[in-house]
Amino acid sequence: METLWGDLLETERAALDRAGVEEHFRPHAEHVMDSRENATFVAEDPEGRVLGYAVVGGATTMLSPTPFGFLYDVWVTPEARREGLARRLVEHAGAWCRARGFRRMKLEVGAGNAAARALYASLGFAEERIFMGRTL
Secondary structure (H helix, E strand, O other): OHHHHHHOOHHHHHOOOHHHHHHHHHHHHHHHHHOOOOEEEEEEOOOOOEEEEEEEEEEEEOOEEEEEEEEEEEEEOHHHOOOOHHHHHHHHHHHHHHHOOOOOEEEOOOOOOHHHHHHHHHOOOOOOOOOOOOOO
């Protein structure tokens, strides 16, 4: 939930109730997490505390019938950031995708999440489509 909330534009967050967003989001997240078609990778410290995770699966879009790996979420605890953990999680997710025959891996990231965008760019991700919105 923290990843989703942080990726929303501040103007969008101001108009939303966080509990309502979580109530809407949770069934979608549970569907992804519970699917046997997807994988969740968890990074822990030597004491077993969770430091981060990545959730990956296969997907297609209405624009192409060719399936691809989709990185649903990557998150690292604030105290473990900038140590290469997110990079290793994304690389592990990529290996999982390759092992399943996917030739591409895609993801969605908030336009304002500069740190994540820089990480993904350094790993070879590039913009393919731009999701745009406006206030009505």
